[in-house]
Amino acid sequence: MxxxxxxxxxxxxxxxxxxxxxxxxxxxxxxxxxxxxxxxxxxxxxxxxxxxxxxxxxxxxxxxxxxxxxxxxxxxxxxxxxxxxxxxxxxxxxxxxxxxxxxxxxxxxxxxxxxxxxxxxxxxxxxxxxxxxxxxxxxxxxxxxxxxxxxxxxxxxxxxxxxxxxxxxxxxxxxxxxxxxxxxxxxxxxxxxxxxxxxxxxxxxxxxxxxxxxxxxxxxxLPDERPLPEDLVAFLDAGTPPVYVGFGSIPMRDPGDVARATIEAIRAQGRRTVLSRGWADLALIDDQEDCFVVGEVNHQALFRRAAAVVHHGGAGTTATATWSGAPQVVVPQGADQPYFAARVAELGIGAAHDGPTPTVESLSAALTTALTPETRTRATAVAESFHxxxxxxxxxxxxxxxx
Known part of the structure; x- marks a missing residue:
């Protein structure tokens, strides 16, 4: 083949x-x-x-x-x-x-x-x-x-x-x-x-x-059996489940502004952050200990330990997050991503961000929905039905x- x-x-x-x-x-x-x-x-x-x-x-x-x-x-x-x-x-x-x-x-x-x-x-x-x-x-x-x-x-x-x-x-x-x-x-x-x-x-x-x-x-x-890096595991073990942020292969127009908006919105929810560099080359905005940056890692294992997953809504990332049972916030940039954002919202497993550019206020509102116990319960139920x-x-x- x-x-x-x-x-x-x-x-x-x-x-x-x-x-x-x-x-x-x-x-x-x-x-x-x-x-x-x-x-x-x-x-x-x-x-x-x-x-x-x-x-x-x-x-x-x-x-x-x-x-x-x-x-x-x-x-x-x-x-x-x-x-x-x-x-x-x-x-x-x-x-x-x-x-x-x-x-x-x-x-x-x-x-x-x-x-x-x-x-x-x-x-x-x-x-x-x-x-x-x-x-x-x-x-x-x-x-x-x-x-x-x-x-x-x-x-x-x-x-x-x-x-x-x-x-x-x-x-x-x-x-x-x-x-x-x-x-x-x-x-x-x-x-x-x-x-x-x-x-x-x-x-x-x-x-x-x-x-x-x-x-x-x-x-x-495919079940991913790769272990998470030791320093990432230490970060995960050191506190409450963090919110993952990553936009995969999307370059993003203003990566510095995106990183700042997402981290500040997550902090406003009292949560820690795992930030994926991705092709946008996102970077931490300061040296506070509540944030951790990652490169290529096992998303299946990481998402299962996340309080929520903020992503662009690509077919692969959405499928992995859904299969993992993680509540989602989808910030669609184009192509099929608005469709997956709408599906996440319709299924009750997360929130669809309005537009491609997150601000502290807009992302905070979406996270408020994604981080509710009801959304977590629904995300778990949908994960159990995932084919x-x-x-x-x-x-x-x-x-x-x-x-």
Missing amino acids: LLSAYDSRGGVEPLVGLAMRLLELGAEVRVCAPPDEEFAKRLAGVGVEMVPTGQSVRDLVTGKTPPSPGGVPRRAAELVAAFYQNVTAAAEGCDVLVATGLLPAAAGVQAAAEKLGIRYVYASYQPVSLPSPHHPPIPRPGRPLPEGVTDNRALWEQDAADAQAVFGEAVNSHRASVGLPPLDDLRDHVFTDRPWLAADPVLAPWAQPAELDVVQTGAWV ADGARVAAKLLLEMVN
Whole structure:
């Protein structure tokens, strides 16, 4: 099996879970992922072969890679070519190719599957990425949803046209170069009429009826057995449960202001803070002993010891926090994050922050909700219903496809 993603850590981590379950069932697995060191280290740590593909996602997100002269179309063309070439080279002996992540990267994987005659599966980590009459599409960069249009079907038709306009030329030029026919509906071709949804059905359900025959497997999570660092354990043991703050791969516009606002809001609640650096490179605002900064750690273990988790609402972090039973405050920055913020609030397992920029006042109000005993009780109950076997379900389905 070959699994692929061009995504941040939250998009690569589910492939770790799926890869491990496939290995347990006797399958051979490779993963195509961005060449960032943290991805390579994570996959090597569980014994999964990684094929570095494309540019560093972290460098792109944090601005270390300068914008290319051709902008998005040029970058899309590079992604299609890189994933096609690397997947084709790595797919020897493979029975199924699984694609997740950005559309042009997935298009490269699908083109490789077509050329090689190998089965192909597209998987999404959130329902709102897939066309449905029950929700609107996520706006594409530089392509806001048309004002005044409330018909979701019309919005999804516009989204298909936008995807074609942004990525169509790059994808079709590459397909022509390898002897494949052009696509006039790139998005739906890549998604297929039977995409998979790797998300927990309580946290992120697929609404029926719908035109797509979506296979919801449950979230692709894996129990993380890595111990927490000794100094972090000492901090946790030294007082009451802290509030975790981290925004993952989101760079954040003013990281200094964000760190100050969050720490002061947490202090106003009489709580201690664990601050995750993340790609925003958040840092402590003073040397008081009620705050501790961390880098890469076992989120599952840490969240279980947190009074609440303040985060950006990415699919991976939201799933981990929900599975851990930690009350949440979601400060959405874009993409699928407003959806997960709304779901956390609707489920009663936390609060959705209003807007992407936390202030002391706004975050204090959200924490007041998240830190109630009622929210903790509800978060515990939802955690008990979390479908933690999604990776095993998906692995079995993949093997059934080839046996």
